[in-house]
Amino acid sequence: MIRTYAAIVLKAVPYAEGGAVVSFLSEHGERMAGVAKGVKKPTAKWVAAFEPLGMVRVSFFGKEHAELKRITRCELAFSPLTLGHLESSLVMACLADLFDRVSREGVEDDRLYRLLSACGRALKADPDNALGILAYAEHWLLHCMGLLPHPRVCGRCGNDTAPLALLSPDRGWCCTACTPVDPQEALPAGSREHLRRLRTGGAEVAPRVTPADDAQQAVTALLRARLLQELGGALRSYDVLWRTV
Ligand SMILES: [Zn+2]
Structure with missing residues (x-):
């Protein structure tokens, strides 16, 4: 199932084939992490979505207690940069x-x-x-x-x-x-x-x-x-x- 949250990006750590494991602070103040699959040609928008402290709307796909959910969407709403x-x-x-x-x-x-x-x-x-x-x-x-x-x-x-x-x-x-x-x-x-x-x-x-x-x-x-x-x-x-x- 897919769930969407308002969240703040914390850290993105590189992970297999150009992807990243990204951690977030949800609007409820809970730490969440997911895998963003690599893209062949990262666009500026894709990169900006995972910059630290960006306020985003992020969607996760995966079973309720899955170890690492997959990030299906991440849209930047506000950047403090x-x-x-x-x-x-x-x-x-x-x-x-x-x-x-x-x-x-x-x-x-x-x-x-x-x-x-x-x-x-x-x-x-x-x-x-x-x-x-x-x-x-x-x-x-x-x-x-x-x-x-x-x-x-x-x-x-x-x-x-x-x-x-x-x-x-x-x-x-x-x-x-x-x-x-x-x-x-x-x-x-x-x-x-x-x-x-x-x-x-x-x-x-x-x-x-x-x-x-x-x-x-x-x-x-x-x-x-x-x-x-x-x-x-x-x-x-x-x-x-x-x-x-
Ligand atoms: Zn005293």
Whole structure:
């Protein structure tokens, strides 16, 4: 039987005779994959349909529990790509990599689809803020994975005014009132406020990367390290991004 979904393309891996195994994030937030058979002369339209982060309507053919279904149609509805904008393209590859790891077959989480489609639209509208959008996505992915406690109150003492000192694996965000840390190692002033900006704004207003903003730099590095650790280490797409920007 054939089923059609609204979905976002994640990754396409080459497969026998010019074909590809393509993974998608369905509109219900479930990871899906299928085989696209090779074509003798790939058209621009065919290639564009499988670019990472493209929003598509994709049809699968195959038995309900077949290991790999066949992709019979894939039509691009929206592309976040800005031609000639390298940084934005590299960030798209990072996002595709992240969501390919975090989403699961047979597990629906529609927050993932909402997050990735919002990031795609924000990238199209403002490709110059690609790195800010990546940091925004990392923050919300950690939240979706249940690994990011709310920063409003200290997870150890409940204080809601003292600056945040660190993120503990067991207690969440801990404040300077209860957690003595070397000032060199504590989170910079303004970290809670930066977390609040990430929580309250949409992807289209993701904070711009500002090298002079110590709180932003520290929070981004901390959350990125936590996420990549959870996903089993560095991703190739990230290596390419850091070599380039
Ligand atoms: Zn505290």
